[in-house]
Amino acid sequence: MANQKILIIGGGGREHAIGWKIKQGKRATQLYFTPGNAGTAQIGINLPLKATDISGLLNFAKEELIDLTLALPDDPLALGVVDTFQAENLRIWGPTKAASELEWSKAYAKDFMKRHNIPTAKYEVFTDYEKAKTYIEKGNLPIVIKASGLALGKGVTVAQTKEDATNFLKKVLLDKIFGSAGNEVVIEEYLSGVEISIHAISDGKNWKIFPASQDHKRIYDNNAGPNTGGMGTIAPIPFVDNALLARIEKEIIAPTIIGMAHEGRSFVGCLYPGIMLTKEGPKVFEFNSRFGDPETQTYMRLLDTDILDIFDASIDGKLADLKIGWKNISACNIAIASKGYPGDYEKGKIISGIKEVATEENIVVFHAGTKLDENGNLLTNGGRVLGVSATGQNLKEALQNAYSAISKIKFEGMQYRSDIGKEALAMLE
Numbered sequence: 001m002a003n004q005k006i007l008i009i010g011g012g013g014r015e016h017a018i019g020w021k022i023k024q025g026k027r028a029t030q031l032y033f034t035p036g037n038a039g040t041a042q043i044g045i046n047l048p049l050k051a052t053d054i055s056g057l058l059n060f061a062k063e064e065l066i067d068l069t070l071a072l073p074d075d076p077l078a079l080g081v082v083d084t085f086q087a088e089n090l091r092i093w094g095p096t097k098a099a100s101e102l103e104w105s106k107a108y109a110k111d112f113m114k115r116h117n118i119p120t121a122k123y124e125v126f127t128d129y130e131k132a133k134t135y136i137e138k139g140n141l142p143i144v145i146k147a148s149g150l151a152l153g154k155g156v157t158v159a160q161t162k163e164d165a166t167n168f169l170k171k172v173l174l175d176k177i178f179g180s181a182g183n184e185v186v187i188e189e190y191l192s193g194v195e196i197s198i199h200a201i202s203d204g205k206n207w208k209i210f211p212a213s214q215d216h217k218r219i220y221d222n223n224a225g226p227n228t229g230g231m232g233t234i235a236p237i238p239f240v241d242n243a244l245l246a247r248i249e250k251e252i253i254a255p256t257i258i259g260m261a262h263e264g265r266s267f268v269g270c271l272y273p274g275i276m277l278t279k280e281g282p283k284v285f286e287f288n289s290r291f292g293d294p295e296t297q298t299y300m301r302l303l304d305t306d307i308l309d310i311f312d313a314s315i316d317g318k319l320a321d322l323k324i325g326w327k328n329i330s331a332c333n334i335a336i337a338s339k340g341y342p343g344d345y346e347k348g349k350i351i352s353g354i355k356e357v358a359t360e361e362n363i364v365v366f367h368a369g370t371k372l373d374e375n376g377n378l379l380t381n382g383g384r385v386l387g388v389s390a391t392g393q394n395l396k397e398a399l400q401n402a403y404s405a406i407s408k409i410k411f412e413g414m415q416y417r418s419d420i421g422k423e424a425l426a427m428l429e
């Protein structure tokens with residue numbers, strides 16, 4: 001059979017990992033990434049197209065007779081890339097603009113959860129600065145303020161004082177630091193507990209839940225410093241048992257997929273709620289309408305089914321018939337970032353040690369922000385640069401393997417967290 005041509009929208013660690021998993025499968029494929037990195041260039045062709053250039057993507061898919069497009073990042077989903085491709089009868093995987101509103105409007109997601117009795121933090125939505133300020137003054141601390149729209153993971157603050165809360169509110173609603181993403185704000189109750197990531201793949205009617213994973217979003221050890229895109233993940237989480245997963249499926253995943261279908265917004269894609277395990281039970285603190293990054297890197301190491309079979313079943317409404325297999329091992333993925341990230345950072349530092357590490361049996365290095373120069377040197381080219389993924393018979397072993405590999409990788413100013421999975425391991429003791 002001729003190569004199946006697959007266009008992967010996005011070019012970071014998540015996209016490299018999905019491409020890597022496709023290549024591990026049984027089908028012959030030609031992969032294209034937009035715009036991609038030095039890692040994706042090894043398994044496909046990098047295109048000089050932005051993930052948000054919807055008409056450029058559409059033209060490419062038509063001209064190259066692409067068989068399948070995977071819409072992975074949040075921005076193109078919010079721009080309606082799936083609707084645009086479907087209108088032209090092109091095969092694409094991901095939620096429509098209406099379905100992905102769960103992610104691109106936190107105000108919509110909160111009202112949806114209220115309508116469908118899905119456990120979440122108490123909240124109010126505001127567009128008026130004075131009204132929001134009065135609400136904060138009357139409320140308890142800490143208090144959580146969120147720009148409603150997409151803001152690169154920076155649109156949320158957990159304020160410990162009313163002054164901090166009001167300052168952030170002013171920046172969002174009046175100074176418009178996130179542009180129109182800050183036209184509305186959600187102000188919500190602070191949830192205390194352990195944070196986990198849940199992923200469920202859906203065909204609009206049926207769903208399959210993945211093992212639980214856990215990201216570590218702050219830049220420094222012990223969850224200190226500002227939020228990032230995600231500094232490291234583990235999966236499965238040893239303290240999330242089947243009973244808890246079944247409760248999350250019943251109270252969160254099922255009512256969301258069924259509720260979206262009832263509201264005429266069938267959710268075909270990956271539903272990824274961020275969940276706080278509170279004393280009263282699991283509660284949603286955000287919805288994402290896509291695979292997490294770096295959760296995906298960990299999942300791809302555990303998955304025992306051809307991922308193209310999963311995408312096909314999701315698009316074709318056949319998920320109920322598909323059995324998804326998971327390896328009975330543990331995985332982790334640790335991000336290595338540039339100095340200064342998540343603030344300003346320099347690019348163009350030479351990376352060494354990757355080739356040596358890549359020969360180790362349990363290790364796969366996924367690229368996020370990398371590129372090759374004309375002499376073939378591997379250079380840093382982003383905030384998060386690499387994700388070092390490892391497997392092991394248990395979490396402890398996977399973490400040891402990953403950290404041992406990381407000690408061989410070098411570039412100027414590299415930073416990573418040395419405590420990924422530590423909290424989960426401690427909870428086992």
Ligand code: AMP
Nearest residue numbers: 121144153156188189190191217285286
């Ligand atoms: P988000 O952009 O919604 O993922 O939020 C970023 C981070 O803020 C999350 O990873 C949580 O650690 C934290 N957060 C969001 N909402 C709440 C909440 N209601 N209570 C406590 N922490 C929260």
Ligand code: GLY
Nearest residue numbers: 215230292293294
């Ligand atoms: N793991 C964080 C994110 O994908 O948003």
